[in-house]
Amino acid sequence: MRASRGNELGLLGLHDPDLWRQANVNLIEKALAELCYEGLITASQSENGSRFSVSVPTGGYCWQGRLNRWQHPVIHPGSVIHIADGSPATDAMTVLHRVLEGRVKNPATLANYLSETLNTLAADTQMLAARRGLCARDWLALPSHHLHSLLDGHPKAIPSKGRIGWSFIDNQRYAPEHAPAFRLHWLAVHHSLAEPVYAPGWTASRLLEASCNEAEHNRLSGLLPSSEYWTMPVHPWQWEAMITRQFAGPIAAGAMFPLGEAGDCYVPQPSLRTLSNIDRPARPDLKLSLSLLTTSAYRGLSARHLSHSPMQSIWLQQLLTSDPLLADCNATALKEAATAFIPHPVYHTLPGTPYQFDEMLGAVWRESAHSHLGTGERIVMASVLQQKDDSGHSLAAELIHMSGTGATRWLTFLFDRAVVPLYHLQARYGLGFIAHGQNLMLRFRDELPVGILLKDYQGDLFRTDEDWTSHPGLPVQAWDALPALPPHFLIHHLWTGLFASVFRFMAPQLEIEGVFSEYAFYRLLAKRLQIYQDSHPTLAPRFTRLGLFSHKMPLLSLNRARFSHGYGDMAQRPVHSPGPLLDNPLIFGAPSGK
Known part of the structure; x- marks a missing residue:
């Protein structure tokens, strides 16, 4: 029983x-x-x-x-x-x-x-x-x-699936390891309350069409009392747990009202709040607010980052196609069709309010990676490279084997098509992208890495605080909205995101399996980056300012930050805490490993 x-x-x-x-x-x-x-x-x-x-x-x-x-x-x-x-x-x-x-x-x-x-x-x-x-x-x-x-999840956060706020049943319904597929809840929102920020060519009707077949589109549209309302998707858990009560006032006043669950079915990505259309995979992904504390922060969406990101994503894609090196590296930015944010009538105007109270109701419509898939290609998250199956065999090692090429050639492709373009964005344009295993996606053709796809620009795309580049085609307000950092901090989006969060785990596993030594891995990585530097002598002062080959690099500590900040409410999202200085693995003396 x-x-x-x-x-x-x-x-x-x-x-x-x-x-x-x-x-x-x-x-x-x-x-x-x-x-x-x-x-x-x-x-x-x-x-x-x-x-x-x-x-x-x-x-x-x-x-x-x-x-x-x-x-x-x-x-x-x-x-x-x-x-x-x-x-x-x-x-x-x-x-x-x-x-x-x-x-x-x-x-x-x-x-x-x-x-x-x-x-x-x-x-x-x-x-x-x-x-x-x-x-x-x-x-x-x-x-x-x-x-x-089925991926393990965040490699640095020890409790990587804390999901404070979800019950066991919630996990069954909405967590990726349970392989759920669910429909979204929809709201009718009056223009006086909020208005989406659209990329050129997108409208409220077209956004709804991206999530609904014709019959559902017509049904939901018919429930709107006038053209002054538009439709907003909400994660069903967020609707039940937060919006029904926290936004009861605007609902009672008729500024917004529920339309129920409708449209295509979606599946969660490992980040939980980003959802992929399982019925029509080429349609846009949706990133929706979740007032859920997991890994390091609540997973809401901030108004500060949403108002300019569609324009920023379009501009970034234009930059990637117009720059010869980036175009040759097959670098792509997943463009955002629209963003939306509905402010809470009280929390949004309350100074010092805990950030999760002001991030409860937001949405991003973003191109799916599937819509960029070519014949004979696969597109996967970079975190695949650090993953092992449960017998201890690395997925990266299997990709190398399946490619039919040697490890040196395969890794050269990876470094030239993934690392070099990210470094070039920093050195040439002063743009730093947090390239961790979920944000950075890799394009494979015949199991060789041939390109990257960038996504998630809300708070994960930074610029240098020095005047390194003009930004033609991007309104100055959208440029200024990008968080600014000194160059030697900007480099850590590559260092901490890709090197420390993916390569730190990938390289030793390749050595354990006899595929490629860890020492040779970083030798080759350093060599490819030095070849890039040698071919761009005019950028030498910027290379120095970025400091990729500094002998010591600071460690940003995720678990230490949790112990320092605790679990109390904060007005701002917690940031990683500094740890001890590390020897740069790109600097070589005797082989390590002892």
């Missing part, structure tokens, strides 16, 4: 002892490695360099492994044991409690962090159940939305 009820609720994966144990072991290894990398704990290393230990009052833990070029422990799977009795460490909550107690000063912060960890373990167990027996090649053969739904 109990098992039947568990099956009915979809709990069998969660309560499977083998899957639960494996999820815990995986998270323990990730946690110890990331906490060491961020300098939050210190591991002692044996004389032969292959055994590491962390001491805590209850005895501590040790494991087998090595350090990669980032001085980040690469832990041999299943090797973490209790120092006291040599038994395997299989309870992530206990390990984190013992390791972090005393290091995290606020007990409430630690308790919330552990609660996020439990949520993550539940999601990871479901993930393991969903991909059980799936080898790397079969994984890569899946449709992109399904492939992405």
Whole structure:
């Protein structure tokens, strides 16, 4: 009877002892490695360099492994044991409690962090159940939305699926590892309350058409009392949990009213708030506000970033096609058709209000990657490169094997078509894109990386605060709206986003599988970047200002930021905290790895 009820609720994966144990072991290894990398704990290393230990009052833990070029422990799977009795460490909550107690000063912060960890373990167990027996090649053969739904998630956030605010049933309905498909809730919004920002050629009717067949389009349009109303999509969870009550005033006044669930079915991307049209994949993706705390912040949408991003995305695509190097690298910006933001009548005007209260009702319509897919191509998130199947085989290694070319040639394609254009955007135009594994998408043809696609410009596209370039075709207000940073900070969008969040995990795994040594990986990366620098001598002063080849690079610490900021309300989104300086893996002396 109990098992039947568990099956009915979809709990069998969660309560499977083998899957639960494996999820815990995986998270323990990730946690110890990331906490060491961020300098939050210190591991002692044996004389032969292959055994590491962390001491805590209850005895501590040790494991087998090595350090990669980032001085980040690469832990041999299943090797973490209790120092006291040599038994395997299989309870992530206990390990984190013992390791972090005393290091995290606020007990409430630690308790919330552990609660996020439990949520993550539940999601990871479901993930393991969903991909059980799936080898790397079969994984890569899946449709992109399904492939992405099975990825591990944020590589640096230990509780990467905290999702504070969602119940288990909410996860079943809306989390990617459960492979849901759902329809959106729709609102009728009066023009006096808010007006979308459209890219040229787009209208409210065309936006609705992108999510509905003709019959649904006509039905919803017929529910609007006049042409002074337009239709706004809302995530169904957001409607139920937030909008029904928080916007009760405007609804009661008739400034907006619900139209119900309608239109095409959508599936969630790993970011949760970005949704892909599963019925018509070439139609625009939708990015919708979610008042959900996960990884580092609430996943709402800010008015500050929405008003100019359609124009910025169009301008960026024009730049990518007009610059010979960027065009040759097949770099593409996914253009935004429109954005919309409905301000809360009180929170929006309240100084110092917690940011999540002012980000509850926003939307972005953005070109789907599928709409750019050519014959014989695949487009996937860059995070695929750091992913392993559950037997330990890297998806990147499988892509190299499937390409039929050598690893050196394959990686040269990757560096020339992904890294060089991002660096060129910084050096030539003073534009820095946060190129982490979800924002950056890779285009493959015959399994060779041949181009990149950029997306998510709301707060993830920056400019230098120095006058490096003109911006023809972009209104000055849209240029000024881009956050400005000094060049030596701008470089960290490449360093922290792509190098530390993707390559840091990808390169050691290629070495473990005998595909390509980590030392040679960064040698080749440095060589391709130096070839680019040598071919652009007029940009030499900017290369110096950016400092990509500085001997030391600062570490931006995600978990440290959570411990510092805690879980209290804040007027601004939390930012990463600085950690200890790192030796730049692009600077070479003797090979590392000992």
